[in-house]
Amino acid sequence: MKPDGSSPSVRASPAVAGAEGTPVASAPTPAFSPLYQQIKTLILHSLQAGEWKPGDLIPSEVELAARYRVSQGTVRKAIDELAADNLLVRRQGKGTFVATHAEQHIQYRFLRLHPDEGTLDSEGPAQRTILGCRRLRASAEVAAALRLRAGDPVVQVSRVLAFHDIPTILEDLWLPGHAFRGLTPETLSAHPGPMYALFETQFGVRMVRAEERLKAVAATAQAAERLQVPPGTPLLSVERLAYTYNGVPMELRRGLYRTDRHHYRNELS
Amino acid sequence: MKPDGSSPSVRASPAVAGAEGTPVASAPTPAFSPLYQQIKTLILHSLQAGEWKPGDLIPSEVELAARYRVSQGTVRKAIDELAADNLLVRRQGKGTFVATHAEQHIQYRFLRLHPDEGTLDSEGPAQRTILGCRRLRASAEVAAALRLRAGDPVVQVSRVLAFHDIPTILEDLWLPGHAFRGLTPETLSAHPGPMYALFETQFGVRMVRAEERLKAVAATAQAAERLQVPPGTPLLSVERLAYTYNGVPMELRRGLYRTDRHHYRNELS
DNA sequence: CAGTGGTCTAGACCACACT
DNA sequence: GTGTGGTCTAGACCACTGC
Known part of the structure; x- marks a missing residue:
């Protein structure tokens, strides 16, 4: 039964049988990898390959220990780190689950915008308006960011988020065209909840980490209109790359x- | 010799010897605290009390294990978490040290501003200009933030940071007056390196954590002049509370x- | 109750730094 | 070599969940 998991290369360790000859510049590659790191990598591969999908319960620690032929403690340390990175979620008494953007009570995990007063939820859900969703060819800039070639197909989405009927966020997204085949304005509008949840369920793409670059900019005429502020109003520009x-x-x-x-x-x- | 450390209350645990009488509403306080958490707290107290100062080498894991009467593994887990919070720094083969803002190669640990191109250091060290440093009474707003009473003494510092002779950061600081007695413009100007390093060495105050709130604002006439930009230029407003x-x-x-x-x-x- | 993750221990051995 | 943190193991027991 065991789908196997190939026991890890027990040691990717250095300098063992090296005879006593000249040290030959003393082998500049220590390259030592702890066992739990190897286990971590194996689990990561299973996540990547979709063996366990977002929201799934993964095998118990003892099962994984048996599969990988290591002690439970070693599996535990691997899982600990993956949980610290928000890739897995541990729940005592129940098991360990693959993290997901859906059905996770924190609505927008990557959104750092908060109301000046009141709680995060006193805002209620945001009103979302899709302004556009079209397929086009990547500009040099977009291609460079997404590690594509200029001219490769991409999907661009524009939308506005409003709170209490005050438009607050205007954003454009670019997604690799090949991975998001079949993304339409209808899909977007119909789907409730976070966009990243849609990406998981419909396209099998889970966003795990992101980098943001912030600047203060003046509202262009177009942006000003869409956000209902005077042109020139200072706005926070947030450029995000999600991985x-x-x-x-x-x-x-x-x-x-x-x-x-x-x-x-x-x-x- | 051992300065002692009082062994932790072996268990702050619940429901043990409770006889078989009525459960009495089943004690709604689970209040279970793992041993390693208690150890963590004890270490934290030693840090707070100044038993080990920033940059110091703390006792080895085995020593601490002996002091607290627990196994090395338990001490290890406590230190692991403190290291994850950047309160301690582990160095294999050497020992565990108290984290410090000084002599720590990352110059500005809390500063998230980066040049658009080039590395963090291609900028060279910032040119710092102290605009002011005076003692005054806390406004209601400042007092609330620092958990003081309005009217309590505070120290206010104003300065400008420039990179390549371009003034880039204009900031005001407020510090509790009682803890920063003797902070003068001269001290500030004379001290090289990060301001938080000065706070550690001169006032025994180590900043450990901070929260920032960002907004985009328009430059006032005064700010514009000091940053050498036209009035109304969008600027990033960063309000930081450090703990x-x-x-x-x-x-x-x-x-x-x-x-x-x-x-x-x-x-x- | 059984199964899961969470804690704690004790001991062995490895990698690294200093002397 | 000695001492430090780092890894790995094996086993015992605790706390939580759900049958």
Whole structure:
């Protein structure tokens, strides 16, 4: 039965049987990899390959220990790190699950915009308006960010998010065309909940990590109109690159945030 | 010799010897605290009390295990978490050290502003200009942030940071007056390196964690002049509250960042 | 109750830094 | 070599979930 998992190369270790000859510049590659790191990589591969999908319960620690032929403690340390990276979620008494953007009570995991006063949810759900969704060829800039070639097909989505009927976020997304075949304005409009949840269920793309670059900019005439502010109003420009499991960027997002009633919150440590 | 450390209350645990009488509403306080958490707290107390100062080598894991009467593994887990929070720094073969803002190769640990192109250091060290440093009484707003009473003494510092002679950051700081007695413009100007390093060495205040709130704002006439931009230029407003070990806010900082050649970088996961 | 993750221990051995 | 943190194991027991 065991689908097997190939026991890890027990040691990718260095300098063992090296005879006593000249050290030959003393082998500049230590390249030592702890067992639990190898296990972590194997689990990551299973996630990437879709063996366990977002929301799924993965095998118990003892099962994985048996599969990989290591002790439970070693599996535990691997899972600990994956959980710390928000790839897995542990639930005592129940098991370990693959993290997901859906059905996870935190609605927008990557959105750092908060109302100046009141809680995150006192806003209620955002009103979303899709302004556009079309397929086109990547500009040099977009291609570079998504590691495509200029001219490769991409999907561009534009939308506005409003809170209490005040348009607050105007954003454009670019997605690799090949991975998001079949993404239409209808799909987008019909889907409730976070967009990243849709990406998971419909396209098997799970966003795991992102980098953002923030600047303060003046509202262009077009942006001003869509956000209902005077042209020239200072806006927070947020450029986000989101990555999947394997570290490949799968989304470029450029947002303009109104910060008259909201702020971008960040924790430093 | 052993300065002692009082072994942890072996278990703050519930429901043990409780006889078979009525469960009495089944004690709604689970209040279970793992041993390693208790150890973590004890270490934290030693840090707070100044038993080990920033940069110091703390006792080895085996020593601490002996002191607290627990196994090395338990101490290890406690230290692991403190290291993850950047309170301690482990160095294989050498020992575990108290984290410090000084002599730590990352110059500005809390500054998220990066040049649009080039590395963090291609900028060279920032040119710092102290605009002011005076003692005054806390406004209601400042007092609330620092958990003081309005009217309590505070120290206010204003300064400008420039890169390549381009003034880029204009910021004001407010510090509790009692903890920063003796902070003068001369001290500030004379001290090289990060301001937080000065706070550690001169005032024994180590900043451990901070929260930032970002907004896009228009440059006032005064700010515009100091940052050498036209009035009304969009600037990134960064309000930071920095905390010490015990979670008490010790600094309020309001910064205005030029983002024409720099951006605020953030990692999401 | 059984099954899961969570804690704690004790001991062995490895990798690294210093002397 | 000695001492430090880092890895790995094996086993015992605890706490939580759900049957």
